Amino acid sequence: MKELNYMSVAEEAMAKIRKGAFLTVKSEAGLNTMTIGWATIGFIWQKPVFMAAVRPTRHTFGIIEKAADFTVTVPSGDMLKETTFCGTKSGRDVDKFKACNLKTQNGRHTTSPIIEAAGIHFECRIVFKSAMNPDYLDAVFDRAIYPLKDYHTLYFGEILACYETQ
Amino acid sequence: MKELNYMSVAEEAMAKIRKGAFLTVKSEAGLNTMTIGWATIGFIWQKPVFMAAVRPTRHTFGIIEKAADFTVTVPSGDMLKETTFCGTKSGRDVDKFKACNLKTQNGRHTTSPIIEAAGIHFECRIVFKSAMNPDYLDAVFDRAIYPLKDYHTLYFGEILACYETQ
Numbered sequence: 001m002k003e004l005n006y007m008s009v010a011e012e013a014m015a016k017i018r019k020g021a022f023l024t025v026k027s028e029a030g031l032n033t034m035t036i037g038w039a040t041i042g043f044i045w046q047k048p049v050f051m052a053a054v055r056p057t058r059h060t061f062g063i064i065e066k067a068a069d070f071t072v073t074v075p076s077g078d079m080l081k082e083t084t085f086c087g088t089k090s091g092r093d094v095d096k097f098k099a100c101n102l103k104t105q106n107g108r109h110t111t112s113p114i115i116e117a118a119g120i121h122f123e124c125r126i127v128f129k130s131a132m133n134p135d136y137l138d139a140v141f142d143r144a145i146y147p148l149k150d151y152h153t154l155y156f157g158e159i160l161a162c163y164e165t166q
Numbered sequence: 167m168k169e170l171n172y173m174s175v176a177e178e179a180m181a182k183i184r185k186g187a188f189l190t191v192k193s194e195a196g197l198n199t200m201t202i203g204w205a206t207i208g209f210i211w212q213k214p215v216f217m218a219a220v221r222p223t224r225h226t227f228g229i230i231e232k233a234a235d236f237t238v239t240v241p242s243g244d245m246l247k248e249t250t251f252c253g254t255k256s257g258r259d260v261d262k263f264k265a266c267n268l269k270t271q272n273g274r275h276t277t278s279p280i281i282e283a284a285g286i287h288f289e290c291r292i293v294f295k296s297a298m299n300p301d302y303l304d305a306v307f308d309r310a311i312y313p314l315k316d317y318h319t320l321y322f323g324e325i326l327a328c329y330e331t332q
Binding site for chain 1: 203204206298324
C-alpha cells in the first residue's frame, strides 16, 4: 500500500473514474457498491474534498443517506465487466459482491469498506450534502440528464486517506 | 496562449488556488474580481466542471447571482499583494482593478473577462448553483467556517476553455 497525494493523482483518477469506479457505502441501512463515472476533487472548507453524486432512485441512496462516510475505488486494471454490472444492476435485487466476486477490505478511517482491487482508493467522511434543486440547473442539462426528474444528491466527502494498492 | 487540458493542470492549479486566485465576474449588476482559495475540479453532467464558492456578504455575490458565467485566473507569478487586496477589500468601496492596476481581457467564451496576468485561466459557464443549507453541513465545519452564518453559494461552471498565458 502506498500513500498518495489526492491532487497528484487527480488527473489519473478522474480519467479512470470516467470509465467507471466503485462508490462503496456502509451504514445501518446496509452495504452496497455502485459505479460512478462523475466526480470532482479539490479543496474546500480548508479540507481536501471528493464530491460524488447519487440519484435517489439508487439502492445506495438509502444507505448513504444514513452513512457517515463512503469510499471510492478506482481500479487500475480492467474491471469493465464488474463496473458495468454494478452500474446497471441494483443491490435491491442482487448481492453485487457475490455476483461479481468482489471482496471488501476494512476502511482505515471509514465504516465503509473499500473494494479489494488494485487501484487508487479514497476514504471520505461526509461533511456536506446537497439535494440538487432543478430550479438552479441549466435547462439543457435538466432535459438531457434528468428526464425522470431523479436529481442527484451531491455528497461532499473530506478525503481522510488516499492510497494505492497493487 | 496555450490550450490546456483542465485535468492535466488540476494539481498545479489547485496548489496555486490555495494561495490565492482571481474569480472574476461580469453581469448586468457590474464587474468585480475577488480572491478565492477553494475550488473543486472534475467531470459531472458529462462536462468538465469547476466549482467555486461565494459568500452572500460579498460584493461579487450580487454580480454572480445575475451572471451567466465566471472566470478564474490562477497567477503563475507572485501576485500576493493583489490577491490579498482583492480578498480583503470590497468592490463596494473601491475599484479593485484600478487600485491593483489589474487589467482585464475579454473572455473568449464568456461575458466575464479574465485578469490580464501570466497564468492559467478557466472560462466557465454557470450550469448549476446551490446555496449551502447548514442543516446538511458538518457541525464542526459550521462553527469553524461560518461563525457569521454567511454560508457560501456553490457555483458549478462548465469549463468552456482552459489556457495559459505568459
